[in-house]
Every structure is written in C-alpha cells, then in structure tokens.
Amino acid sequence: MSGIILPGADGMLFQRDRDWHPPADTPGYKSSTFRAPRHSLLALGPTRSEMTGPTFGHEKLGELDNDLIRNFSQDGNEAIGQRMIVYGQVLDENARPVPDTLVEYWQANAGGRYRHKKEGYLAALDPNFGGFGRSITDENGFYHFRTVKPGAYPWPNGGNDWRPAHIHFSVFGHAFAQRLITQMYFEGDPMIWQCPIVATIPDKAAIDQLIARLDRHNTTPMDALAYRFDIVLRGRRSTMFENKLEGN
Numbered sequence: 655m656s657g658i659i660l661p662g663a664d665g666m667l668f669q670r671d672r673d674w675h676p677p678a679d680t681p682g683y684k685s686s687t688f689r690a691p692r693h694s695l696l697a698l699g700p701t702r703s704e705m706t707g708p709t710f711g712h713e714k715l716g717e718l719d720n721d722l723i724r725n726f727s728q729d730g731n732e733a734i735g736q737r738m739i740v741y742g743q744v745l746d747e748n749a750r751p752v753p754d755t756l757v758e759y760w761q762a763n764a765g766g767r768y769r770h771k772k773e774g775y776l777a778a779l780d781p782n783f784g785g786f787g788r789s790i791t792d793e794n795g796f797y798h799f800r801t802v803k804p805g806a807y808p809w810p811n812g813g814n815d816w817r818p819a820h821i822h823f824s825v826f827g828h829a830f831a832q833r834l835i836t837q838m839y840f841e842g843d844p845m846i847w848q849c850p851i852v853a854t855i856p857d858k859a860a861i862d863q864l865i866a867r868l869d870r871h872n873t874t875p876m877d878a879l880a881y882r883f884d885i886v887l888r889g890r891r892s893t894m895f896e897n898k899l900e901g902n
C-alpha cells in the first residue's frame with residue numbers, strides 16, 4: 655500500500671493501493687508494451703469543457719436501447735444465442751447507489767464475432783445482432799439489459815490466445831472526462847483463467863469483481879438466465895477500470 659489517502663465523498667478516508675491495478679507494460683499482453691508510457695507522467699488539470707456537460711437523461715434513450723436481442727433485428731426477428739438478462743447496481747465508494755448514470759455495453763455475438771470492419775474472426779455475423787446498447791441507472795443505481803451470451807473468440811496475441819466470453823462496459827459521469835471502462839466475465843467460465851489480458855491483473859480479488867454472478871432468482875422462466883454485475887466507481891472495493899488507476 656502507498657501512503658496516499660484520498661477523502662471519500664462523506665469525509666471518510668480510503669487508502670490507495672498502487673499494486674492493485676496491472677502495470678502499464680505487461681509483456682504477456684503484447685500490445686500493452688507498445689502503449690505503455692516511456693516517460694514520467696505529467697499532471698494536467700482538467701479544462702472547463704471536460705468538467706461540465708454533457709449530462710444524460712432518460713428521455714434520450716430509445717425504447718430498445720437496452721434490448722440487444724431486438725435493437726438491431728429486422729422484420730420482427732431476434733438475435734440468435736443463449737438469452738439472458740444482465741443487471742446490476744452502480745455504487746460509490748460508500749456503497750451508495752449512483753442514479754442517472756449512462757451505462758453503455760458492447761459485445762461479440764453468440765459465435766464470438768463483432769460487427770466491426772476490422773474483425774478478423776471467421777465466425778458468422780448474426781444479421782439480427784448489433785452488439786451494443788445503453789441504459790441510464792434508476793433512482794437506486796440499477797441498470798439492466800437483455801442480450802445473448804457472447805461467444806469466446808481468438809485474437810492475435812500469442813499463437814493461440816482466446817478471450818473468455820465478456821461484455822465491455824462504459825460508465826459516464828457528468829462529463830466525458832469522467833468515463834470509466836471495464837469488462838464483465840461470466841461465473842464458472844474456465845476461459846477466464848487462461849486469458850492474457852485477465853492475467854495482467856495481479857490481484858485475484860480484482861478479477862473476481864469483474865465476474866458476473868449467475869442469479870437464478872431473477873431468471874425469466876422459459877426465456878432468459880440472469881447475471882448480476884455491480885460496478886463500484888471508486889474506493890477500496892472499486893471495480894477495476896481499464897482507464898483509471900485505483901483510487902484516482
């Protein structure tokens with residue numbers, strides 16, 4: 655633990671752990687080496703435009719924005735795959751819910767294929783699946799969406815590396831500079847533990863917080879399984895964000 659103490663919103667103090675987040679250069683994840691800084695970091699204060707607006711409201715969302723099974727489909731069709739509901743709560747460092755927060759998510763289809771022009775995996779596109787959506791948290795900090803379980807996919811890192819099934823998440827504050835990005839995995843997936851990107855995270859507890867739990871109580875009978883994924887924005891129990899060092 656470093657000696658830096660950060661105040662929480664209610665004045666409580668949270669100690670920062672600089673060893674919790676992966677180092678910038680992790681050779682097992684090859685492209686991290688090219689992205690890692692070669693020089694000492696400089697502190698730049700936020701500009702006014704970074705700290706003000708945009709703010710998001712429920713009225714800006716479309717009816718199907720949180721339904722990946724139908725938000726890209728044609729002619730009344732639905733996406734192919736194992737249907738599921740993903741839900742959870744966005745929380746601050748004191749476990750208080752964070753309402754009115756834009757949560758965005760994107761994922762591969764059931765075969766592990768992204769709808770992206772640079773996608774190189776040979777798995778088929780699903781004509782009825784776009785792979786992205788968004789929600790705004792309710793007054794208790796909850797979001798939810800319907801989707802299909804994404805497939806694992808190979809990627810050009812080592813000779814034969816595969817990403818476990820995962821969903822990418824972005825959480826906005828009230829300005830673009832406050833965007834946080836992470837990934838969600840699925841409980842019980844053995845592929846999590848052979849992933850070079852997951853392996854960059856030194857603390858198993860941090861990995862554990864990225865794994866959604868199967869929630870049998872919230873399944874929809876004869877329709878969809880449910881997985882719960884809570885997102886903690888900061889503090890000792892913070893979710894690990896790819897673009898933010900813990901405690902910052």
Ligand SMILES: [Fe+2]
Nearest residue numbers: 762817820822
């Ligand atoms: Fe991905």
